[in-house]
Amino acid sequence: PAPVLAVQGLVKRFPMRGGRFVNAVNGVSLEIRPGETLGLVGESGCGKSTVGKLIMKLHDPTEGAIVVRGQNIAGLSRRLMKPVRRQIQTIFQDPYGSLNPRMTAGAIVGEPLKIHGIASGRDLTRRVAEVFEKVGLRADQMTRFPHEFSGGQRQRLSIARALIVDPEIIIADEPVSALDVSIQASVINLLIRLQKEMGLSLLFISHDMSVVEHVSHRVAVMYLGRIVEIGPRDMLFSNPQHPYTQALLSAVPVAKPGARRRERIVLKGDVPSPVDPPPGCHFHTRCPIAEDICRQKAPALNTVDGEHRAACHLRAPDAPAARSAA
Numbered sequence: 001p002a003p004v005l006a007v008q009g010l011v012k013r014f015p016m017r018g019g020r021f022v023n024a025v026n027g028v029s030l031e032i033r034p035g036e037t038l039g040l041v042g043e044s045g046c047g048k049s050t051v052g053k054l055i056m057k058l059h060d061p062t063e064g065a066i067v068v069r070g071q072n073i074a075g076l077s078r079r080l081m082k083p084v085r086r087q088i089q090t091i092f093q094d095p096y097g098s099l100n101p102r103m104t105a106g107a108i109v110g111e112p113l114k115i116h117g118i119a120s121g122r123d124l125t126r127r128v129a130e131v132f133e134k135v136g137l138r139a140d141q142m143t144r145f146p147h148e149f150s151g152g153q154r155q156r157l158s159i160a161r162a163l164i165v166d167p168e169i170i171i172a173d174e175p176v177s178a179l180d181v182s183i184q185a186s187v188i189n190l191l192i193r194l195q196k197e198m199g200l201s202l203l204f205i206s207h208d209m210s211v212v213e214h215v216s217h218r219v220a221v222m223y224l225g226r227i228v229e230i231g232p233r234d235m236l237f238s239n240p241q242h243p244y245t246q247a248l249l250s251a252v253p254v255a256k257p258g259a260r261r262r263e264r265i266v267l268k269g270d271v272p273s274p275v276d277p278p279p280g281c282h283f284h285t286r287c288p289i290a291e292d293i294c295r296q297k298a299p300a301l302n303t304v305d306g307e308h309r310a311a312c313h314l315r316a317p318d319a320p321a322a323r324s325a326a
């Protein structure tokens with residue numbers, strides 16, 4: 001089936017004083033299919049949140065296309081964007097900051113119905129009550145204020161607010177990172193259930209490999225503004241190809257009994273500044289297996305197996321290392 005959302009060659013450079021730029025997103029292409037969860041994972045500063053904000057049109061891309069149901073929204077005006085915006089809803093990390101403290105929970109959740117002219121009056125109240133129950137809140141909590149809810153309940157409110165306009169796409173940026181570990185699982189499982197029940201397409205942005213593994217059908221790994229590996233969840237987690245993905249996974253504690261412990265790969269140095277990303281493969285300054293070509297040429301996302309692709313010269317199908325290993 002055609003993707004619900006496709007991002008093509010997305011670039012975002014933020015200008016700084018002195019004529020230099022933060023290269024936040026450096027040529028990202030991905031698609032989200034109907035009813036699928038795509039996990040977008042990487043360390044802070046890798047550009048994953050910027051990708052989400054570009055899709056939400058909170059920033060304009062420097063280059064590239066954002067295609068929603070066949071329409072490129074990258075250059076759309078605010079007015080033309082409004083019906084599209086209904087289709088793409090967001091859940092942010094911080095449910096405290098995104099809920100107006102002076103509005104009742106019911107008014108907050110029902111507000112998008114007013115903004116989009118979908119419902120008012122009793123019809124609106126009925127729809128708010130319905131979505132409260134859908135996210136595991138009680139309809140009689142509609143008259144309470146945000147501070148009367150726990151952190152997990154507040155995130156349920158922001159999920160309800162996103163769902164009430166019946167969107168096709170949800171962008172969830174670190175939706176559980178601000179929550180207690182003890183309640184993260186219940187919010188994650190709620191998202192998974194709603195995603196299935198409503199056939200939502202979900203872009204799940206997170207730095208947490210185990211959470212991403214739990215929720216995603218496919219996973220894209222970002223490093224310094226680029227996707228370095230992408231593929232079906234099980235393929236990527238059981239057979240990571242990019243040295244960066246391998247290092248990230250090696251740091252994840254193995255929870256399943258009997259599962260083989262991965263040898264911990266500790267990367268040298270820090271993530272370089274996105275103002276001056278290293279030439280060639282952005283990862284070469286930290287890569288344990290870098291060779292000369294890595295400093296000269298950026299690797300393409302090469303097919304590993306089916307839809308599993310990795311951007312590494314030494315993992316390319318015709319690479320010397322891949323040949324000798326075969």
Ligand code: SF4
Nearest residue numbers: 281284287294312313
């Ligand atoms: Fe490492 Fe080179 Fe592969 Fe980049 S292209 S990940 S530097 S081996």
Ligand code: MG
Nearest residue numbers: 044045048049
């Ligand atoms: Mg972020």
